[in-house]
Amino acid sequence: EAEVAQSPRYKITEKSQAVAFWCDPISGHATLYWYRQILGQGPELLVQFQDESVVDDSQLPKDRFSAERLKGVDSTLKIQPAELGDSAMYLCASSGDGSNQPQHFGDGTRLSIL
């Protein structure tokens, strides 16, 4: 079964440093999502792409977070500078064309800020 690939699986960094996460969605999936999941909570949407265009970034802290999907395939989420409160699991998901296709998730990047 096709999967959403994410890397790295784990990232430990100090506050004020820059950090980047990468996601490769299921082949052919036009819609890509980045979520943040704090321990004990459900995922919360950060940004949604349709092909290379941002559809929704209303919950993305734009002073420190940025996301891109230049060729409409893989995507990168960046944080600069990282803060202690950014420690969380960052999940990528993708969905196919059509009305409300289900989202399929990768295994995420667990970020720890020291």
Add this chain to the structure above:
Amino acid sequence: QKEVEQDPGPLSVPEGAIVSLNCTYSNSAFQYFMWYRQYSRKGPELLMYTYSSGNKEDGRFTAQVDKSSKYISLFIRDSQPSDSATYLCAMSLFMDSSYKLIFGSGTRLLVRP
């Protein structure tokens, strides 16, 4: 009040038991309802995907939706230790030209051998 409420558990049951997991919601605009299973240090895995009120069965899993009561359930029959995980309910609504997925906080399930 959160849009989607889910008891965090943990819920501990013996192997072979029938498990009932539930979520309530407040927004009647939710259209699609999902259940995801999440193992520790893994991403959520889609288990069930439903639209209308009623029951949907897939193997040992049954999803139930009651839109009039704003209540959804997931039943697991003949539970196995491998079912031990966090179960997330999720609901979608159309807003700002796209569907948004809202998750519950998850229920931790432990199935004892």
